[in-house]
Amino acid sequence: MNWYVAKIVFRIISGDGKHHAQFDEQLRLINANDEHQAFEKATTMGINNQESFMNNQSQPVQWKFIDVAEINPLNDLSDGTELxxxxxxxxxPELYMAWAHHKSALLGVRNN
Known part of the structure; x- marks a missing residue:
């Protein structure tokens, strides 16, 4: 068995859907014999994780599975392996770096 990282894409539709399109890209760890089986397993995960519910404003929300956008093999599972x-x-660039620092600060785990 081999390890793969799959990118599964969902579309989020709230209310009547008249809003900026929102997509959720999830990276999932998959254990499979080959890339084809990893793709099939990721597709099944996407289908099984579709969801519909009512939000706190009593509007319907749908998470619709779009597709598996990527399958990447992992050659090594050790500390620091790039996923x-x-x-x-x-x-x-300054705005992007400020965003990255802000996101890091929100984690709240720095020793200052």
Whole structure:
């Protein structure tokens, strides 16, 4: 068996759907014999994790499975193994770095 990271994409639709499109990209760890089986398992996870509920404003919310966008093999499971990467181009590098520092600070685990 081999380990894979799968990116599963859902669309989030609230109320009548007249809002900016929202998508949830989830990275899931998959144990499979090969890439095809990993894709099938990730697809099943996506289908099984679709959800409909009422939000706190009594509006319907749907999480609709879109597809499995990526399957990446993991060659090594050890401390510091890279699971995923994405190169992001930002029009304002200072703003992007400030965002990254802000997100880090929200984790609340720094020893200052």
């Amino acid at each position: 995923y990467y994405q190169i992001h181009e930002a029009p304002d």
